Amino acid sequence: MILPKACIFDLDGVIVDTVPAHYIAWKSIADELNIPFTEQDNEQLKGVSRVDSMKRILAIGNLEKSDEEIEALTTRKNDRYVEIISKMTPADILPGVREFLHVLAKAGLKVALGSSSKNAPTILKAVGLSDLFQVKVDGNHISHSKPHPEVFLLGADRLGLHPSECVVFEDAISGVQAAKRGGFPCVGVGLPELLHEADLVVPDLKDADLTIFKRLPSFA
Ligand code: BG6
Ligand code: MG
Numbered sequence: 550m551i552l553p554k555a556c557i558f559d560l561d562g563v564i565v566d567t568v569p570a571h572y573i574a575w576k577s578i579a580d581e582l583n584i585p586f587t588e589q590d591n592e593q594l595k596g597v598s599r600v601d602s603m604k605r606i607l608a609i610g611n612l613e614k615s616d617e618e619i620e621a622l623t624t625r626k627n628d629r630y631v632e633i634i635s636k637m638t639p640a641d642i643l644p645g646v647r648e649f650l651h652v653l654a655k656a657g658l659k660v661a662l663g664s665s666s667k668n669a670p671t672i673l674k675a676v677g678l679s680d681l682f683q684v685k686v687d688g689n690h691i692s693h694s695k696p697h698p699e700v701f702l703l704g705a706d707r708l709g710l711h712p713s714e715c716v717v718f719e720d721a722i723s724g725v726q727a728a729k730r731g732g733f734p735c736v737g738v739g740l741p742e743l744l745h746e747a748d749l750v751v752p753d754l755k756d757a758d759l760t761i762f763k764r765l766p767s768f769a
Pocket of ligand 2: 559560561562563595596719720721724
């Protein structure tokens with residue numbers, strides 16, 4: 550079987566289910582601003598940085614804010630988000646993820662993180678997965694949010710690998726686009742109708758093992 554040399558995982562929605570927490574925190578800010586904000590809108594924010602998410606929400610409400618106001622709003626959103634995620638424990642790891650990470654390590658594959666979140670170090674620590682990642686790239690290290698491929702390209706670079714030797718796991722439309730723009734084979738985790746740009750879409754990582762790579766054109 551031909552295997553990739555590494556896997557690069559998104560965090561929110563792939564490793565841990567923080568999507569509802571992001572939604573609740575954004576929704577409270579949108580409500581204060583009288584902006585209608587739905588779970589469907591939230592889908593478009595997956596993978597998008599905090600500031601860019603705020604700007605997209607303001608655009609829904611046709612509102613304009615100064616950089617200082619945006620800074621204050623995003624700080625408030627993050628305070629609410631951090632309050633929710635501060636209660637996270639290893640029980641919040643999505644089904645199959647820990648087992649899959651161990652399967653990859655046993656097979657000699659490297660594992661990296663490619664997340665837009667500045668809270669990634671806190672979350673990985675809280676769920677006890679920090680040590681399983683050889684390389685961690687998150688929102689603190691990048692200047693371009695997904696769908697820009699920077700986060701994954703930096704990850705591949707730090708792994709010392711070419712994008713074609715890595716497989717990206719992503720739940721966000723913008724994340725799948727980032728992976729494909731960077732030249733990475735990509736497994737979408739979620740709904741095929743949303744993630745159709747991925748090379749393969751699986752509903753979750755429950756029971757995921759090395760046979761997943763055979764389903765990708767570049768490793769078949
Ligand atoms: C991504 C999430 O992983 O991180 C987005 O999918 C979020 O919803 C982004 O906006 C930035 O996260 P944070 O934790 O830095 O606000
Ligand atoms: Mg995600």
